[in-house]
Amino acid sequence: MSERLIVQTAxxxxxxxxxxxxxxxxxxxxxxxxQWVKNLFIFAPLLFGRxxxxxxxxxxxxxxxxxxxxxxxxLYIINDIIDAEDDRSHPEKRLRPISSGALPIPVAILxxxxxxxxxxxxxxxxxxxxxxxxAAYFLLTLTYCLVLKKIMILDGMTISAGFVLRIIGGxxxxxxxxTHWLIACAFLLALFLAFTKRRQEILMLDKTAGExxxxxEEYSVGYLDQVNTILxxxxxxxxxxxxxxxxxxxxxxxxxxxxGTVFVIYGMLRYMVLIKSPDYGGNxxxxxxxxxxxxxxxxxxxxxxxxxxxxxxxxDLFELFH
Numbered sequence: 001m002s003e004r005l006i007v008q009t010a011x012x013x014x015x016x017x018x019x020x021x022x023x024x025x026x027x028x029x030x031x032x033x034x035q036w037v038k039n040l041f042i043f044a045p046l047l048f049g050r051x052x053x054x055x056x057x058x059x060x061x062x063x064x065x066x067x068x069x070x071x072x073x074x075l076y077i078i079n080d081i082i083d084a085e086d087d088r089s090h091p092e093k094r095l096r097p098i099s100s101g102a103l104p105i106p107v108a109i110l111x112x113x114x115x116x117x118x119x120x121x122x123x124x125x126x127x128x129x130x131x132x133x134x135a136a137y138f139l140l141t142l143t144y145c146l147v148l149k150k151i152m153i154l155d156g157m158t159i160s161a162g163f164v165l166r167i168i169g170g171x172x173x174x175x176x177x178x179t180h181w182l183i184a185c186a187f188l189l190a191l192f193l194a195f196t197k198r199r200q201e202i203l204m205l206d207k208t209a210g211e212x213x214x215x216x217e218e219y220s221v222g223y224l225d226q227v228n229t230i231l232x233x234x235x236x237x238x239x240x241x242x243x244x245x246x247x248x249x250x251x252x253x254x255x256x257x258x259x260g261t262v263f264v265i266y267g268m269l270r271y272m273v274l275i276k277s278p279d280y281g282g283n284x285x286x287x288x289x290x291x292x293x294x295x296x297x298x299x300x301x302x303x304x305x306x307x308x309x310x311x312x313x314x315x316d317l318f319e320l321f322h
Contacts, residue, residue, distance in 0.1 A: 023103075023107065026097040026102055026103040027097075027103065027107070027108075027111045029096070029097050030073075030076065030077050030080060030096065030097050030098060030103060030108060030111070031073035031076065031077070031111075031115070032073065032076050033069075033073075034286060034289060035072065035076070036065075036069045036072070036073075037288050037289060038072075038163065038166070039065050039068045039069055039072065039166060040065075041163055041166040041167050041170065041186060042061060042064050042065050042068060042166050042167070042169060042170030042173075043061055043065070043170060044167055044170060044178075044182060044186070045061075045167060045170045045171035045173075045174060045176055045178055045182075046058065046061045046170065046174060047302065047305060047306060047309065048179075048182060048305075048309065049171065049174060049176035050252075050309060050310065051174050051176065052306065052310065053310070054174070057173075057174040057175075060126050060127075060173040060174050061170055061173055061174055063122055063125070063126050063173065064123075064126060064130060064169055064170050064173035065170075066119075066122055067119045067120075067122045067123045067126070067130065067134055067169070068119070068134070068137070068166055068169065069119075070115045070116065070118045070119030070122065071115070071116055071119035071120070071134055071137060071138055072141075073115050074111075074112040074113070074114075074115035074116035074119065075112075075116075075138065075141045075142065075145065077098070077108050077109075077111055077112040077115070078112050078142065078145060079145045080096055080098040080099065080108070081098055081105060081108055081109070081112075082145055082146070083099075083145075084098050084099045087099035092204075116138065119134060120134060120135070120138075123169075126173050127172060127173065127175075129172040130169055130172050130173050133165055133168050133169040133172055134169060136165055137162060137165040137166070137169070140158060140161060140162060140165065141158075141162055143158075144158045144159070144162075149215070150214055150215060151215065152215045152218040152219065155194075155198075155215055156191055156194035156195050156198065157191065159190060159191075159194040160186075160187045160188075160190035160191040160194060161187070162190075163186050163187065163189075163190035164183050164186055164187050164190075166186075167182060167183060167186050168183075179242075179247070179248075181238070181241070181242035181245060181248070182242070184238050184242075185235065185238050185239050185242060188231055188234050188235045188238055189235050191231055192228055192231040192232055192235060192268075195224050195227050195228055195231065196224075196228055196271075196275055198215075198216065198219055198224055199219075199221055199224040199225070199228070199275070200275060201216055202216055202219060202220070202221055202224070203221065232268050232272070235264070235268065236261070236264060236265060236268065239261060239264050240258060240261050242257075243255075243257035243258040243260065243261060244257075244258050252308065252309050253311075254308055254309075254311070256308045257305065257308055257309075259304075260301055260304045260305050260308065263297050263298075263300050263301035263304065264301065266297055267294060267297040267298065267301070270291070270293055270294050270297065271287065271294065274287050274291055274294065
């Protein structure tokens with residue numbers, strides 16, 4: 001109960017009105033650039049596909065990142081148009097430009113079409129396979145906005161499938177195939193993040209949760225705590241098994257990836273601490289950008305894996321700066 005009160009109190013601290021902002025800034029706010037952190041999943045195949053030293057692969061990964069940023073932002077705008085009425089009952093979402101009425105709907109629609117078109121154009125310029133994955137992501141997320149977010153459990157699974165498509169898109173962009181282990185780890189991690197966010201929404205909205213989103217009436221904090229306990233365990237076990245799987249050891253010619261699991265363990269446990277804070281409200285993107293220990297953990301995990309996968313040593317690190 002005390003946790004519920006803390007989250008609700010933090011939500012009430014948000015300003016009651018939306019500041020007067022220019023049109024470009026309003027569109028930028030609707031694009032939710034802080035959410036682009038999710039698209040970092042696109043770079044996983046670049047690391048594990050041993051393509052970091054390939055300039056063309058790095059460039060294609062960056063372009064794939066831009067593809068999903070554009071399409072995701074276009075979809076965020078569509079979602080906010082659809083949910084405008086419901087969002088007005090949410091202590092934070094009511095401040096968004098569309099739900100607050102600051103951004104005209106016709107302008108928002110034009111921005112969404114432009115962003116989506118730009119994303120597909122960039123995707124087609126990389127590879128047609130990336131275009132097809134981007135199209136699948138668009139259709140899946142649009143279906144989520146219209147229907148699937150109203151169905152318990154499927155709402156979280158759909159969000160997780162979107163993360164898997166990011167990884168597949170990133171893999172196709174550089175001409176490699178993602179492993180089943182990588183896909184499984186990504187799906188479980190994204191599912192954990194999705195259900196954690198649902199938990200925080202229930203705490204924040206309390207008795208009015210159902211007014212904002214019907215599925216929140218079907219969930220409970222106790223149920224989501226149990227689910228997340230299962231998922232955090234599944235993520236850790238799945239990742240550990242991936243690092244010692246015969247195909248992984250054969251590909252990278254090392255068994256040392258297993259020691260990088262310590263970063264995953266710390267990161268997951270750190271996240272569990274952060275969701276208790278009203279400053280974040282269970283928003284993984286905001287947590288990663290603002291929490292230094294979590295940000296350093298992700299960076300440490302990436303650096304460690306780069307050293308192991310590419311068989312580097314400490315002298316190679318010094319050579320990079322000379």
